[in-house]
Amino acid sequence: MYFHFRGKSSVFICFSVFLLSACSSRPELMPTPNVYINAPYSESDIPETLRKTSMELIYVTDRGTSPKKHVKYDASRSASIAYGVAKVNFENKSLQWDELLKQSNQKKRSTDLIYELEEVDELGRFPLSPYSFKRIDDKLQIDKAILEQKSYHETQLNNIINKRLENSETKDVVLFIHGFNNTFDEAIFTLGSLWHFLKRQGVPIVYSWPAAAEGLTAYFADKESGQFTIFHLKETLRLLFKNPEIENIHIIAHSRGTDVATTTLRELIIENRASGGNPRKDLRIENLILAAPDLDFGIIKQRLMAEQFGPAFGRITIYTSQEDSALGISQWLTNSLSFGRLNIKDVDKNEQNIFNSVGNVSLIKVPTSVNFIGHDYFHSNPAVSSDLINLILYNAAPGSKERPLKKLENNFWSLDSDYLIEH
Structure with missing residues (x-):
């Protein structure tokens, strides 16, 4: 693969790589979730x-x-x-x-x-x-x-x-699959x-795949390594x-890790159904959590929704943000709609009906980011981390007392910055 960048394009690509590299988190205990205040x-x-x-x-x-x-x-x-x-x-x-x-x-x-x-x-x-x-x-x-x-x-x-x-x-087991550029x-x-x-x-x-390549093409190198790891993740999950x-498995996948997770799970679900099994019962995945998913929504529709992916899980929770700068760059690089920046208007009537018929898919619109990049909010934002924690600890439904999210349209919910803070 050969890249030849000039002038502003080169500068923009370098800036893009910087933003996408911001998946990395600081090595300190994450902020105290609102739920514990x-x-x-x-x-x-x-x-x-x-x-x-x-x-x-x-x-x-x-x-x-x-x-x-x-x-x-x-x-x-x-x-x-x-x-x-x-x-x-x-x-x-x-x-x-x-x-x-x-x-x-x-x-x-x-x-x-x-x-x-x-x-x-x-x-x-x-x-x-x-x-x-x-x-x-x-x-x-x-x-x-x-x-x-x-x-x-x-x-x-x-x-x-x-x-x-x-x-x-x-x-229970809590399995974490990290994203691009994470060591x-x-x-x-x-x-x-x-x-x-x-x-x-x-x-x-922790399932750690070969991410964090160096250089201008690091994002693309990591993307290919995400495909390399699929067989090994399948072996691990089996x-x-x-x-x-x-008793239960909770999978948290972030950024490019969501592609690794969903591709692997799709293949395992097809494998299980082909052998006469029931993936909801046999796989025992209670929660599939996709945080800031760096996924092409068009591919999601054709590879996951078309394969009846959702019924294999207890709940599927997707955290999205229109202010996720890293996914904005990824969207520009791939010229596609990112699942992690999905908005209500991006889902047509047929897709709404599919989400509604499955019944276990929730798309959570998160509040304004606490930092410039806005990509690691699932653990850096105390409101979002609170929702994730109550989801896993209590398997609480959106809109319940433990998860007081505000219902929008269809399967979309909103999460405020003061979520779970009493006044």
């Missing part, structure tokens, strides 16, 4: 074994590793899936649990809570893909040795998950923040689906 984040809600400043998150990745350090995942691609545990703590070594608890209820904090990644412990690695296979009696069969290795690592990873489930009141560390920090404010319930798992200890 009047109803404090309480120690009694936290499992006793987890009442400490550090957090351990499970991760799965097909990133390559840097040879400079023991385990340092970079933007290169790996043909095998690695899994392990990442330990997150804060730079301030004198920070105690009681102080973290106090700061977790403050709208304006008296101290900075900057993260650091204390340890990354890779615990296993699946066989290289594509898997070797043979043709036996007109059927394709993966080599026995490969299947044995694969089964071993599936069991190992599920054992790690199940051990964490024992310490959680909810037997491995940033993805860990983002889910760490969310899980902390989810009262450290359920098992947090092992979660087979784990009987997991």
